[in-house]
Amino acid sequence: MSKIIYLDNNATSAVAPEVVDAMTPFLRDLYGNPSSIHTFGGQVARHVEQARESLAALLGADPTEIIFTSCGTESDSTAIRSALACYPDRRHVVTTRVEHPAVRNLCQWLGQPVPGRAPYRVTELPVDSQGMLGLDEFKAALDDDTAIVSVMWANNETGVLFPVDEIGALCRERGLLFHTDAVQAVGKVPINLAKQPVDMLALSGHKLHAPKGVGALYVRRGTRFAPYLMGGHQENNRRGGTESVPLIVGLGKAAELALRNLKQEQTRVRALRDRLEKGLLAKAPGARLNGHPDHRLPNTTNVSFEYVEGEAILLMLDQYGICASSGSACTTGSLEPSHVLRAMGVPFTAAHGSVRFSLSVYNTPEEIETVLEVLPPIIRRLREISPFGREQLAAAK
Amino acid sequence: MWDYTEKVKQHFLHPKNTGEIPKPDLDATVGNITCGDALRLMVRLDGADRIADAKFQTFGCASAIASSDALIELIKGKTLDEAAGITNDDIAAYLGGLPEAKMHCSVMGMEALQKALAQYRHQPFALETEGQVVCKCFGVTDKLIDKVVREQHLHTVEEVTHFTKAGGGCRGCHREIEAIIAKVHGQPAPAPQAKPPPPMTNLQRINRIQEVLAGEVRPLLQADGGDVELVDVDGKRVQVAFRGHCAWCPVSDVTLKGAVQAKLRELVDPEIVVEDVGEHLTNG
CATH class of the missing domain: 3.90.1150.10 (Aspartate Aminotransferase, domain 1)
Known part of the structure; x- marks a missing residue:
């Protein structure tokens, strides 16, 4: 061929050669656990934090607002389930008809009756013939029972961008949580979460030249949060499980390159x-x-x-x-x-x-x-x- | 990525029999563009009802195009009676097999042939005109489903979908397809039955137990200067520790069984067993 x-x-996407180089030492020699007390292990924690800073810089976020995960799907699931856990009295979910399966299938499942819990009311907003979301319809869908709004930043199939600033502003006005699946947007369009009204944002490493198996969830400081993976104290008690140091370092490097590119x-x-x-x-x-x-x-x-x-x-x-x-x-x-x-x-x-x-x-x-x-x-x-x-x-x- | 055989790839990339026959003797189209595949079969006969030439036009994926080309290779030179015996299995076998989910492409070839023959002989095309449409998304009749289930010894809805596409859209007809399968295999149609709810997860159980303790049990004990704390939940074993008056009360065992366990059995799970582990805690 x-x-x-x-x-x-x-x-x-292809793993960037710079990413491979950045990861290699952590696959070969620096295999320590960042939670360890000894120098050999503990020294790698510094590199995890460096990666967190690089990713935060790409997003215009504070490093403490970044949680490393295993993939975009985990980030989306964590965000949506966290909102529902933190607002148990609210039973309404607002999303769109064109979400990635990571959000769409979860929301559709939430709308089904499952033994042990009542079905959520799920509003799937339509799009027009050019794939655009109507803000009037969006606004009309919000109510005081809404636990979470989940609208993608950019559509994976058409690339159409959603008006996240307007959506976020409308959510803020009503005191509603806004999550966005930004897996396709990160690294392709400028993002500045210091200024943009987003509460939670999911991203995936392998779409921006890092390897598969690593993602991240941005959670704005002050947002109520309930972890999805419970376990150790990693990620500031927000995501249990030993950090995948090589992959996190790779994602950090990829974020650095993405900002440059x-x-x-x-x-x-x-x-x-x-x-x-x-x-x-x-x-x-x-x-x-x-x-x-x-x-x-x-x-x-x-x-x-x-x-x-x-x-x-x-x-x-x-x-x-x-x-x-x-x-x-x-x-x-x-x-x-x-x-x-x-x-x-x-x-x-x-x-x-x-x-x-x-x-x-x-x-x-x-x-x-x-x-x-x-x-x-x-x-x-x-x-x-x-x-x-x-x-x-x-x-x- | 589909796992196509070399033969499928060859007939897809270099089909030998595409095109049109002017004024064909047999001409039939099955499928439609909405469903994602369609096949038009054209046949020219010699004087003795033998297939002198045949061509196809197909809208569809690689296996649909390859199956169409294979169909033509199989029928060329045959008499109509000989061709009538060709099945979708023959088409799939000619191609060295098709992926399970693509078997409907070979069925489409068989359908086109049957329809062309029926029209030529002025017979009704039973698969399309008789019977009821079961799958409304793809317009598949009970006749076709029945035929395929019988000939291919199919046992699940998924298999029927692979062969006919029926049930692959909105899934609204799955029950009807199950009934056809059951009928063909001589079983009574499965009666719809409500599934018992799956058991609670440990987390759900813990949350529920905590709710009941907080809302129903503790207020009662607290009124008497006592209290109870949840220590651990292990499956249906619930470990609690009594506090205040209850901890020293000689009848706390009665209190325990009476109030806590009964409430938890009533409101959470009838098999719950409550244990008092307060002693170990106060000593430790």
């Missing part, structure tokens, strides 16, 4: 994404963009190719070493296309043929040109095989 062209960074994400990566998107929309007939063209992450584009099926596109791209994702039913193992595209009202003719490209600072203009050469003929080929779309595409010309 030819060289890999990796355009699936919203799924996971943030401008590049906004300029160079955005330009590559735009070049790819414009090229595909121009070269492939029946191609359409999913998601708002402006209110988006700089690295993500989600394009539907009508009348062809996403898995077939991905496997043909795979022949060229090009890695992307699809919201098609067949790629997920389920039989229905992406819940995000369906919530946006994308027609089935287009939802099945959706392809998501998500870039990183490691992508090059040459790679983008290769995709622009290779993909349009693939779409034409699959259209020839497909029984649909001939009349429609001819009529559109």
Whole structure:
């Protein structure tokens, strides 16, 4: 197979070489437990705290507001369950229809009757055809029974950004807790929690060039908190379990690099994404963009190719070493296309043929040109095989 | 990533039989774009009802395209009667097997062939026109589900979904599919039954016990100058320590059994056993 062209960074990202180097000493020699009294163990605690400072700097937070976890899902679960535990009299959860399964499936489960607890009232807010949340509808959903508001910062499939500042301000006005799944946003858009009204924020290491198996939860100082993993005194009694020192050090290094690369994400990566998107929309007939063209992450584009099926596109791209994702039913193992595209009202003719490209600072203009050469003929080929779309595409010309 | 055989990949990447036949003798389409896959089969016959040429057009994933191509390879040169005997198993076998969750692609091939034959012979296409639609998401009839359950010896809803897609959408028809499976295998339809609630977790039990002690038991004891503290909960064994008057009271054992255990059995769990471990604590 030819060289890999990796355009699936919203799924996971390459571990930065600097991150590997930073981690290696803690895998080889410095294996001590940061809780130990002896110098050998205790010395690594300093590196854990350094990582905490680097991550806090990326978020505009105070280091004491960072809890290291094992992944984004753990961070989301911890935040939502903590809010429910701290406000047991409140029985309402507000979220959206387009959340990542880490939030969506938990909220849907909370809405089910489970022996031993009454079902929560769960409001899943809709989005418009461009994937945007309506603030009026959001405001109307809040009430005094609301225990937690959980709205993602950026959507993983379309890259659409949610108005976290406005959402947070509305929550503050009513004294409600606001949690955001920022797994896709951290490192791609500027975040300054000192100024932004967010109470809890979840992030994941492997989306920003750290390894899999490490995440973090930001909890604003003064926010009521109940731990999810109970155990030792680690993380200031907020998350039991011996710290994964190498992974935490890796996440700290990745945060440092992300802060340095943030401008590049906004300029160079955005330009590559735009070049790819414009090229595909121009070269492939029946191609359409999913998601708002402006209110988006700089690295993500989600394009539907009508009348062809996403898995077939991905496997043909795979022949060229090009890695992307699809919201098609067949790629997920389920039989229905992406819940995000369906919530946006994308027609089935287009939802099945959706392809998501998500870039990183490691992508090059040459790679983008290769995709622009290779993909349009693939779409034409699959259209020839497909029984649909001939009349429609001819009529559109 | 699906685990496709080399044969599937080959027929997906380089299908030999795509295209259209002008004025075909047989022409049938199954599936639709909403469901995510559809197959149009076109056949040209020679004078003796033998398949001289056949082509397909398919909207769908790799295994749908490969199954379509395999179907054509299998029917070419055969008489219609010979072709009629081809099953979805033949298609899957030709491809060296399909992932379990993709078996419905081979069933789609079989359906297209059956529909084309039925139309050509002016017979009703039983799988589509007869019977009731069970799965409304994917428009699958009880006839098709019955046929596949019988031929493939399927026993679970999940297997039926793999082969027909039925039940793979809103899941609203799972009970009906279970009933069809039961009928085919000669069992009475399973009666819907309420599941008993799962046992409380230890944490839930501890919380509940604390609530009952605080709300129901302690006020009573405190009125007499006594008190009780929860020391530990180990499954259904609840260890408490009596304080104040109760700790020295010669009838505390009676108090214990009478008030605390009865209340906890009534309000938390009928199998709870209360133990007094106060002595050890006061001495230690």
